[in-house]
Amino acid sequence: MDRARWDERYSGTKFEWTTRPNQFVAAELAGLTPGRALDLAAGEGRNAVWLAELGWSVTAVDFSRVGLDKGRRLAAARRVEGRVNWVVADLDDYQPAADAFGLVLIAYFQVGAELRARVLARAAAALVPGGTLFVIGHDLINLTEGTGGPQYPEVLYTPEAITAELPGLRVLQAERVRRTVEKDDGPATAIDTLVRAQRP
Numbered sequence: 001m002d003r004a005r006w007d008e009r010y011s012g013t014k015f016e017w018t019t020r021p022n023q024f025v026a027a028e029l030a031g032l033t034p035g036r037a038l039d040l041a042a043g044e045g046r047n048a049v050w051l052a053e054l055g056w057s058v059t060a061v062d063f064s065r066v067g068l069d070k071g072r073r074l075a076a077a078r079r080v081e082g083r084v085n086w087v088v089a090d091l092d093d094y095q096p097a098a099d100a101f102g103l104v105l106i107a108y109f110q111v112g113a114e115l116r117a118r119v120l121a122r123a124a125a126a127l128v129p130g131g132t133l134f135v136i137g138h139d140l141i142n143l144t145e146g147t148g149g150p151q152y153p154e155v156l157y158t159p160e161a162i163t164a165e166l167p168g169l170r171v172l173q174a175e176r177v178r179r180t181v182e183k184d185d186g187p188a189t190a191i192d193t194l195v196r197a198q199r200p
Helices: 003-009 023-029 046-053 065-077 113-126 159-164
Strands: 036-040 057-062 084-088 101-107 127-138 170-183 186-198
Touching (some): 023 046, 023 127, 023 170, 023 186, 036 046, 036 113, 046 057, 046 065, 046 084, 046 101, 057 065, 065 084, 101 113, 159 170, 159 186
Parallel strands (some): 036 057, 036 101, 057 084, 101 127
Antiparallel strands (some): 127 186, 170 186
16 A cells, blocks of 8 residues: 555546445445444545534545545535544554444545454444444456456455454455446446454
8 A cells, every 4th residue: 555646646626536425335334323333544534524414423544645635525525524533544553442432434444454454353343333334346357357446366355254254243244346437438337345243
C-alpha cells in the first residue's frame, strides 16, 4: 500500500468512483438500526456519508488525508458533517475501541493476507454483541472471469479466506457476487467476495 499513490489518485476534483454508496453496502445494510459505525479503509467517504445520512454516527478511517478531505466536503454538502469523525490512520497500526460499534464496514481493502487477518480480527473485536461486520472486496476469480480490480492474486478475496479469519463471529452470508462495470466498450462484469457476519 502506498499512501502517496492514493493521495495522488484522490487529488482530482471528481470522485474516483462515485458519491453514491457501494451497491452491496446499500442493499445489505439499509435495514440495520443505526448506532455507531466504523468504516475501515474509507477512501473518499462515500459509504461513511451514506451511513451518516441513515442516522449512524460514523468513524471513517483511511491513511489518505486527501481522500478523507473529499469525504469531509461530501458530508458537509449532504449536511451530515457532525455525524462523521474522520481519522487519518494506517490500518496496519490503527486499533479501534473494543466492544464499541454496531457495524464495522470493510470495503475493497485489498492487502496481503497477514495484514488483512489482523485488521479483520480487530474489526471483529470492535463489535458490540449483536453487531454486524460487513466485508466486500475484489474476488480471486475476478482475475480470470471478471474485469478490473487489482491484478495480484495475493490481495484478492475468496469467501472461504475471509470467513476463516473471523473466529468468534457467526457468518450469515459468504458468497461471490457480480456487479456491472461500465467500460468504454460497454458494460462488463466484476466479481466480488461478500461476507456478512455477526458477533453473538
